[in-house]
Amino acid sequence: MKIKNILFLYTFLILSSTFLIFYFILYKDINSSIFIKLIIGYIFTLLLAFYISYIISKNIKEKSKKIKENIKNIYKKEYEKLTEVDFIEELEKIDLELKKLAKKLKNKDEKTKEYTKKIKQISRQRSELISAISHEFKNPIAIIDGYAQTLLDEKDLDEKLRDKFIQKIYNASQKISNMIDRLSIAIKFENNDLKPKKSRFNICEVIEDVVKLMKDKYKNREILVKCNSYEVFADKIMIEMVLVNLIDNALKYSEMEVKVIQKDGEIKVIDRGIGIKEEDIKKITKKFYRARKNSWDNSMGLGLYLVSYILELHNSKLQIDSTFNKGSTFSFKL
Numbered sequence: 001m002k003i004k005n006i007l008f009l010y011t012f013l014i015l016s017s018t019f020l021i022f023y024f025i026l027y028k029d030i031n032s033s034i035f036i037k038l039i040i041g042y043i044f045t046l047l048l049a050f051y052i053s054y055i056i057s058k059n060i061k062e063k064s065k066k067i068k069e070n071i072k073n074i075y076k077k078e079y080e081k082l083t084e085v086d087f088i089e090e091l092e093k094i095d096l097e098l099k100k101l102a103k104k105l106k107n108k109d110e111k112t113k114e115y116t117k118k119i120k121q122i123s124r125q126r127s128e129l130i131s132a133i134s135h136e137f138k139n140p141i142a143i144i145d146g147y148a149q150t151l152l153d154e155k156d157l158d159e160k161l162r163d164k165f166i167q168k169i170y171n172a173s174q175k176i177s178n179m180i181d182r183l184s185i186a187i188k189f190e191n192n193d194l195k196p197k198k199s200r201f202n203i204c205e206v207i208e209d210v211v212k213l214m215k216d217k218y219k220n221r222e223i224l225v226k227c228n229s230y231e232v233f234a235d236k237i238m239i240e241m242v243l244v245n246l247i248d249n250a251l252k253y254s255e256m257e258v259k260v261i262q263k264d265g266e267i268k269v270i271d272r273g274i275g276i277k278e279e280d281i282k283k284i285t286k287k288f289y290r291a292r293k294n295s296w297d298n299s300m301g302l303g304l305y306l307v308s309y310i311l312e313l314h315n316s317k318l319q320i321d322s323t324f325n326k327g328s329t330f331s332f333k334l
Contacts, residue, residue, distance in 0.1 A: 067094060074102050077109060136179055139216070140172035147172075175213070181237045182244075189306055196235035196313050203232045203239070203267070203334065207260055210243040214251060222257035223247070230265055232334040238310045239334070243267070245307050246330045254327065265334045272327040281320050 073081045082102055147165040151157065157165075188194045204227040211223050232239075243260075246269040250258040254273025261268045276284065284304050308318045311332050322328035 067098065070098050070102075074098065074105065077105070137176065140175045140179075143172040144169050178237070178240070182241050185237060185241060189309070194309070194313070196238055196310075198233050198235055200231055200233050201236050203227070203230050203262060203265070206236060206240050207243060207262060207267070210240060210247060211260060213244065214247050217248075218251045221251055223251075224257055224259045225261075226259070227262040228264070230262060232265060234314050234334055235310075238313070242307050242310050242332070243269075245304070249304075250328070250330070266331060267333070268329055268331040270327070270329045275324040275326050275328055276320070276322040277324050281322060284320070 070082050082099065147169050151162065151165055185194065207225060207227050211225055214223060215221070247258065247260060250269050250271035250273065254271035256272040259268070259270040261270065304318070311318050314334060316332050316334060319331045320328065321331075
């Protein structure tokens with residue numbers, strides 16, 4: 001029902017009743033009893049019109065109050081509290097437009113929350129990366145500082161011992177250089193400017209270097225390596241980063257020994273740790289994903305997302321075979 005229709009009906013009742021009375025007064029010869037009946041009918045019509053007006057006014061006031069409450073709920077972002085408004089077509093249209101606005105705002109809020117969540121995740125991951133890099137830098141820097149100080153203080157140091165100390169300093173500097181290379185890749189990855197610089201190298205040598213690095217980090221842990229000499233054409237630093245992430249992950253989430261096997265270019269990192277639930281296997285390589293129903297942590301420095309990204313740049317793919325509470329095998333082929 002439209003407001004103009006209600007006003008038209010109300011006006012029609014008043015005007016028709018008034019016209020009828022004046023018509024009989026001016027053009028008809030009527031006795032007093034008929035006139036009284038007409039007056040009574042006129043008054044009744046007026047009362048009926050006023051009553052209808054009161055009901056309509058009351059309903060409009062109630063519906064307007066509901067619209068006002070809906071506007072407050074939209075302002076407070078309490079979209080679930082929105083109520084239906086009917087009775088008057090104009091008010092229904094206003095209510096419909098408010099519902100459309102609420103839906104748009106709700107979608108916008110959800111996108112904003114998701115974007116904010118991702119920004120916080122990026123910030124957290126960067127903080128973790130800086131913290132991890134800082135922690136890794138401390139050890140080789142301490143080695144360089146300690147041995148260099150000894151060489152400066154001990155002028156008459158035995159030649160063999162001096163050479164040993166210099167070798168230690170060199171190894172520590174190489175470790176720092178590798179970490180800087182990894183950090184450079186991380187920055188390029190964040191800026192979507194990651195491109196492989198391929199060269200030929202023996203993958204077993206890289207595996208041995210990474211295993212040695214992991215043994216320094218996880219002391220008293222056993223890493224079994226089985227590697228047949230195999231030459232690959234790839235970005236050495238990127239593949240090293242892949243291996244660091246996978247082996248570090250295996251050591252972090254298992255207490256038993258970790259196996260690294262390479263045969264004909266296929267590399268497997270095997271652990272007997274907590275494993276991954278079946279529903280999480282396809283998700284853990286996605287950016288920002290973190291399984292919440294178990295203790296699986298997908299931070300892993302730069303994460304499995306970067307591992308998968310690097311392997312895709314090498315026309316390879318990360319394969320994951322896992323049984324929850326039994327262990328996992330991460331493998332790829334070059």
